[in-house]
Amino acid sequence: MHSIFSKDLHLKIADLLSPVYSKDERETLAFHLLENIFGSSRTDLLLNSAINISEEKNDSLNLIIDRLLRNEPIQHIFGEADFYGRKFKVNEHVLVPRQETEELIQLIVKKNTLTTPKILDIGTGSGCIACSLALEIRNSEVHALDISDLALDTASQNSNALEANVTFLKCNILNEEIPESAFDIIVSNPPYVLDSEKKQMHQNVTDFDPHLALFVSDEDPLIFYRVVAEKSKKALNTNGKLYFEINEKFGSEVKTMLHDFGYSDVYIYKDLNGKDRFVSGICS
Numbered sequence: 103m104h105s106i107f108s109k110d111l112h113l114k115i116a117d118l119l120s121p122v123y124s125k126d127e128r129e130t131l132a133f134h135l136l137e138n139i140f141g142s143s144r145t146d147l148l149l150n151s152a153i154n155i156s157e158e159k160n161d162s163l164n165l166i167i168d169r170l171l172r173n174e175p176i177q178h179i180f181g182e183a184d185f186y187g188r189k190f191k192v193n194e195h196v197l198v199p200r201q202e203t204e205e206l207i208q209l210i211v212k213k214n215t216l217t218t219p220k221i222l223d224i225g226t227g228s229g230c231i232a233c234s235l236a237l238e239i240r241n242s243e244v245h246a247l248d249i250s251d252l253a254l255d256t257a258s259q260n261s262n263a264l265e266a267n268v269t270f271l272k273c274n275i276l277n278e279e280i281p282e283s284a285f286d287i288i289v290s291n292p293p294y295v296l297d298s299e300k301k302q303m304h305q306n307v308t309d310f311d312p313h314l315a316l317f318v319s320d321e322d323p324l325i326f327y328r329v330v331a332e333k334s335k336k337a338l339n340t341n342g343k344l345y346f347e348i349n350e351k352f353g354s355e356v357k358t359m360l361h362d363f364g365y366s367d368v369y370i371y372k373d374l375n376g377k378d379r380f381v382s383g384i385c386s
């Protein structure tokens with residue numbers, strides 16, 4: 103066992119991560135390791151408190167640094183991700199929830215005027231959208247579907263752990279009908295990264311996030327949007343709202359498509375990075 107000041111350990115970890123991560127990334131990662139391995143808080147770091155390092159903790163620190171240097175996402179290493187103020191279990195079967203998707207929750211919650219909306223989340227993955235909406239809109243009735251049994255299993259573990267009341271269904275949205283109707287809100291963050299964009303992506307995404315959750319073919323990049331928009335016309339109530347998270351390249355195409363299907367009040371919203379990221383429309 104030896105002792106080290108937290109600022110020194112933070113710096114040492116950040117240095118070890120420098121071959122793979124930017125300054126901001128490695129400082130954040132180093133803080134996560136202090137927190138998760140040594141139980142050290144931000145205040146401990148500010149106060150530069152001493153940290154006791156046992157041989158066992160030292161071994162697990164080195165092991166985790168190796169995994170990070172091989173581009174494994176920290177969320178997979180610790181098996182959890184923060185999303186909208188809550189912890190979600192994640193694994194190789196689900197997409198690690200993204201910050202943009204938190205903005206989608208914020209948008210839906212802000213725009214909602216109903217006290218007991220019936221909501222459907224298509225392509226639920228970890229269940230982050232469905233569980234967050236169920237918890238943020240307290241008297242909502244939330245349903246969520248996915249093609250993957252293993253994703254649904256993870257999502258239902260998350261809903262149990264968070265005490266979010268969500269009904270999960272297995273469904274391949276591309277060739278099955280939406281198995282319920284009379285929804286007030288349908289939301290989907292479907293696969294939207296083009297196969298051709300794979301090459302430009304960080305290895306910690308392409309090697310660890312499930313490809314089923316990410317990629318669509320360049321030949322038909324809007325397939326999920328078209329199918330969901332069409333099927334949602336039948337499954338939404340009049341004045342029900344459809345929300346999509348989108349690939350920033352396709353804002354105007356998705357907007358035109360929703361108009362063509364007869365949706366009204368179609369808007370494109372930008373994410374915090376100023377990129378077209380969400381589209382909504384009203385079923386009239």
Ligand SMILES: C[S@@+](CC[C@H](N)C(=O)[O-])C[C@H]1O[C@@H](n2cnc3c(N)ncnc32)[C@H](O)[C@@H]1O
Binds near residue numbers: 294
């Ligand atoms: C981009 S991920 C979104 C996950 C989660 N909703 C989120 O925002 O983090 C897309 C999800 O769609 C699911 N999916 C892919 N093809 C599908 C299909 N044909 N029918 C239903 N779900 C599908 C994937 O399994 C994956 O969980």
